[in-house]
Structure formats: structure tokens, C-alpha cells
Amino acid sequence: MWFQRTVVALLLLTVAGLATTSYIDWKINTQLQTLRSFVEGYVFADAVAACERAxxxxxxxxxGGTSTRVIGLNSVKLDKYNVVASYTLVADGVFCDFDPIKKKASIGSNFLERD
Known part of the structure; x- marks a missing residue:
């Protein structure tokens, strides 16, 4: 009888732990999505201005573009210590990567041929 109670208690603890971790994961993902949306909205005007001046x-x-898209905030990890962020816009098939740290834009016409 004690064995069955112990197994049931462990099962209930496991289910409660999984539910708690799922809730925490959902809460953190929601906050990160909100933060990302805020950062993208903050960077958008600077990105458009820099891309048009490049x-x-x-x-x-x-x-003046007929087909415009925001790809959004991306990051590339160059090595163990360096992460480079870029904000990508597309207007009429022309891709523009904006570096929010350096405030510099680079333009390319083909997504696969870009730096």
C-alpha cells in the first residue's frame, strides 16, 4: 500500500512540475515576443532612413515601393563571443540589412548573395 501511495505521489509531483515549467516557458516566450516587437518598432524608422540613404x-x-516586406530582427553568431544583429527590409526585390548598433545599412539584390 505504501508503495502505491509513493508512486502516485511521485506521479502527481511530476505532473505538477511539468505544468509549472510549461507555464513559466509560456510566460517567458510571451515577454520575449513583446520585447522583440518593441525593439523592431523602435528600429524600423532608423532602418528605413538608413536603407534609403545607402x-x-x-x-x-x-x-515608393510597390512590394515591401519586413523580414525583421535577425542575429548571426560569428564566434563564441560575437553576435551581430541585423534588421532586414525588402522593397521590390532589393534586400537591405540594417545594423542597429552601428546604424549602418547594406543593400543587396539577392537574398542568397548577400554578405
Whole structure:
């Protein structure tokens, strides 16, 4: 009888632990999505301005573009210590990567041929 009670108690503790970790994971993901949306909204105006000013053979026209998309905030881990963030916009097939730290934009016409 004691064995059955112990097994049931351990099972209930396991279920409660899984429910708690699932709730904490959901709460943290919700907060991170909110933070990401805030950062993307904050960077958007600077990104558009820098992309339109950037010199390139293919001009980037966000305001006059017929097909514009925001790919969003991305990050690339270069090595163990360096992470580079970029905010990507697409206007009429021209990709523009904006570095929010350096406030610099780079333009490319093909997603696969970009730096």
C-alpha cells in the first residue's frame, strides 16, 4: 500500500512540475515576443532612413515601393563571443540589412548573395 501511495505521489509531483515549467516557458516566450516587437518598432524608422540613404547600384525605395516586406530582427553568431544583429527590409526585390548598433545599412539584390 505504501508503495502505491509513493508512486502516485511521485506521479502527481511530476505532473505538477511539468505544468509549472510549461507555464513559466509560456510566460517567458510571451515577454520575449513583446520585447522583440518593441525593439523592431523602435528600429524600423532608423532602418528605413538608413536603407534609403545607402549608396548602391540598385536603389532601395521603401516609401515608393510597390512590394515591401519586413523580414525583421535577425542575429548571426560569428564566434563564441560575437553576435551581430541585423534588421532586414525588402522593397521590390532589393534586400537591405540594417545594423542597429552601428546604424549602418547594406543593400543587396539577392537574398542568397548577400554578405
Amino acid at each position: 549608396s548602391s547600384s540598385t536603389p532601395f525605395k521603401w516609401n
